Amino acid sequence: MINKMIETSEAISDVMLGTFGVEEYYFFYKRKYRWSIYYYHEQDDYYLYYYKVELPIVDLANMDTSMLTFIKYQSSEFKSKEATESFAELYNIVKGKLLGMDDVIDDILNDPTIY
Numbered sequence: 001m002i003n004k005m006i007e008t009s010e011a012i013s014d015v016m017l018g019t020f021g022v023e024e025y026y027f028f029y030k031r032k033y034r035w036s037i038y039y040y041h042e043q044d045d046y047y048l049y050y051y052k053v054e055l056p057i058v059d060l061a062n063m064d065t066s067m068l069t070f071i072k073y074q075s076s077e078f079k080s081k082e083a084t085e086s087f088a089e090l091y092n093i094v095k096g097k098l099l100g101m102d103d104v105i106d107d108i109l110n111d112p113t114i115y
Contacts, residue, residue, distance in 0.1 A: 002048070002073075002086045005029060006093060013097040016061040025094045026061040034060055035090050046087035051082040 005012065011030045018024040024038035032050040051060060052069040075087040096102070 014057045018061045048073040
């Protein structure tokens with residue numbers, strides 16, 4: 001599932017940074033599935049949450065989600081280097097979407113001007 005999200009990263013949209021003091025990124029996948037991902041530095045572990053709610057991402061990113069219906073995927077539960085690398089890649093893709101990296105990369109790759 002995570003690798004599919006990476007392969008079809010164009011389906012990731014509306015990324016927002018949460019407001020609860022951690023770098024947790026909330027996003028839509030395919031404009032209908034609500035997710036968040038964050039990296040817990042102290043444990044060197046990635047967490048990916050799926051939320052079964054009908055809320056705008058902005059509302060989800062600005063609320064305490066602990067009382068919502070969700071499922072959590074944790075990189076350490078998969079016990080493989082490849083799984084951790086996939087979580088890390090998805091995290092960077094989502095964070096990059098927030099920073100507008102798709103547009104930056106497109107501009108760099110498609111600019112015929114040499115400076």
